[in-house]
Amino acid sequence: MLERPPKILVVDDDPTFRGVLEMRLERWGYQVKVADRARKARSLVQSWRPDLVLSDVVMPEVSGMQLLNQLREDDPGRPVILLTAHATVEMAVDAMKVGAVDFLTKPLNYPNLRAVVEEALAQARKRPRDDSEPTSASPKSRSASTEEELGPFMGTSRAMRDIYELIRSVAESDASVLITGESGTGKELAAQTIHDLSARAGGPFIAVNAAAIPRELMESEIFGHERGAFTGATDARPGCFEMADDGTLFLDEIGEMPRELQPKLLRVLDRAKIRRVGGKREVTFNVRTLAATNRDPRKAVEEGILREDLFFRLNVLHVHLPPLxxxxxxxxxxxxxxxxxxxxxxxxxxxxxxxxxxxxxxxxxxxxxxxxxxxxxxxxxxxxxxxxxxxxxxxxxxxxxxxxxxxxxxxxxxxxxxxxxxxxxxxxxxxxxxxxxxxxxxxxxxxxxxxxxxxxxxxxxx
Structure with a gap:
């Protein structure tokens, strides 16, 4: 008997369908995470270990059929249900041959879907497993995610196993995170992995490198601008906070942000509201903020490079990546x-x-x-x-x-x-x-x- 609600991963590149299906499954009492493409799905499978996967067939980069093959290689015991709006008999036969437990057509008949999901989970519970956690991933999959790799990260050292554990813990929260480490240690990869493992995985991940943006354009890049706000602003443009709404914003090299912009950034983070350059209307947003720097942040505060109040606002959770x-x-x-x-x-x-x-x-x-x-x-x-x-x-x-x-x-x-x-x-x-x-x-x-x-x-x- 499960001691927790079953975990279901939904993989679909249509945000509207994905959101509706997520809400429906949660209403039925399941834990749900979503992914918009196969790469995110595989990362979530390794770290979150869902009991069931619902995947669209037609997706960019890697199709649902290819994803099914990959998931079956990782753990043949995990049930996968394929969904499509363009079903054919041949496609359904192929899916069942590869190992899908069922093949459903869109638009979904939700009472039928509920029955199929319950049956798939019931059959999965009957299969013998060696894991201590009911209906979790196979020993092979668990070893890969806890000892050798997590998402794009790979390593068996004690330092990296500690990082895997920390990233998983941080991903479960919605608090701000400051990621530190030398250049080349993978700070943006860590931010992407935190996003992929979080409840925001179905939303956008927007990365902005403060060191790569010309000083005179940084305010517009981050906060957006209205038409005519400055010379060359021929059209209104949303900033990165608006683009990351319902997702994650990653501010890389935060120590390179001009000090005069830091109070405005702090105010925006505190209020969750933004006013574009040249604009009068305030726009609300729902964003998780991750930031990174290759500097020692406390030393940057002492030297006046980084405001202390901004440092405290970003450093709610801290991930330090070890040098190679x-x-x-x-x-x-x-x-x-x-x-x-x-x-x-x-x-x-x-x-x-x-x-x-x-x-x-x-x-x-x-x-x-x-x-x-x-x-x-x-x-x-x-x-x-x-x-x-x-x-x-x-x-x-x-x-x-x-x-x-x-x-x-x-x-x-x-x-x-x-x-x-x-x-x-x-x-x-x-x-x-x-x-x-x-x-x-x-x-x-x-x-x-x-x-x-x-x-x-x-x-x-x-």
Whole structure:
């Protein structure tokens, strides 16, 4: 007997149909989450572990039939009901062959749907399972989501398992979240995952990078503007808060927002109302706000870069992503995953790493974190046409002193701190590129802004 209401995941790209079906199922006493595409659905299946999936057949990117195949591979015991407005006999037969427990046509007959859902859940309860939680995912699926991956994240280190647990907990709340971590650790991926696992998953996810918006356009970008509000404003335009209504707004690099705009942002967050630039009417919205920064936020407050009251408003919940160098064996795991991905992209057989290549990569401090690792693996895959990634396919600065090199090898003194290694790496890369910051940033797998910020912090003029 279930000790909780059954969980049902609804997958459909039609927001109106999705919303009506969600309300109907909740009225019948079920826990419901929704997704508008297959990628979100798979993420929710891994983390939320629904007892039943209701999926449309015709969707962008991945069809309901393809999703059914994927879900059956993950857990053959989880029932899936397919829905479509364009049913054919052949389609229904194919769906049942693949493993759908039923195939219903739109518009739905809701009394019939209720009976089908109850029967599917009753049959699922009769199947023997080894999990401690009734009608949860299979042991294979649970292992994948709790020990190896969560949504786009992958890793088996203790640090990442703690992050998976924290993200799941944070997703259950609707409070503001501040995500911190070095460049390249995956702050936007964390924000997207929190959204995908939350009750707002069926709504929009709007990401805005404060560091990438010209200062003079930032107010309009965030708050919107009316026609004629300024030169060039030929049409009215909603801001990101309005676009994220009933969903999640992610403010990346919040520490780069001009200080004069921060009081207005704070007021908007507190009141859940916005007035466009040049407008008179206030617009209400329902948005969950996530923010991120690669700065130390408390230090940014002390230095007057970030207002203290805005920091407290955003930092209701805090997620700190660990740098790659603190994630143990995750480096090899990620490298092999990226090698498989880029082998498929660039053609040829799947590249694999020689043991010594992986040893060098695990010893390297990765100042650009996962982004740098991903870029480096793609480079190695392109060079390793014969199928094996040897040390010679890695950049010289990755190879430790005993590695064979053609010159420019990155060496660091015994006992050097991670900060010393990072500084030496940045400076050597700048030397090798003739102080070309754009090229150095590309090799390091970081942004040009990060290179400039590091040099400023070290008080080095190049």
């Amino acid at each position: 160098r603190e994630r143990g064996g995750d480096i090899s795991l990620l490298a092999q995953r990226f090698a498989k991905e880029f082998s498929a992209k660039h053609g040829g057989e799947t590249r694999t790493f020689e043991d010594q290549s992986l040893e060098f990569m695990e010893a390297y401090p990765w100042p650009g974190n996962v982004r740098e690792l991903r870029n480096l693996v793609e480079r190695a895959v392109v060079l390793a046409r014969e199928g094996r990634i040897r040390p010679s396919h890695l950049p010289p600065y990755v190879r430790v002193p005993d590695a064979p090199s053609t010159g420019g090898e990155f060496r660091f003194p015994e006992g050097a701190s991670a900060a010393d290694v990072e500084k030496a790496l940045f400076l050597q890369t700048l030397d090798e590129t003739g102080n070309n910051k754009a090229e150095a940033a590309r090799r390091l797998g970081v942004s040009v802004r990060t290179v400039r910020n590091k040099l400023n912090a070290w008080k080095i003029d190049r």
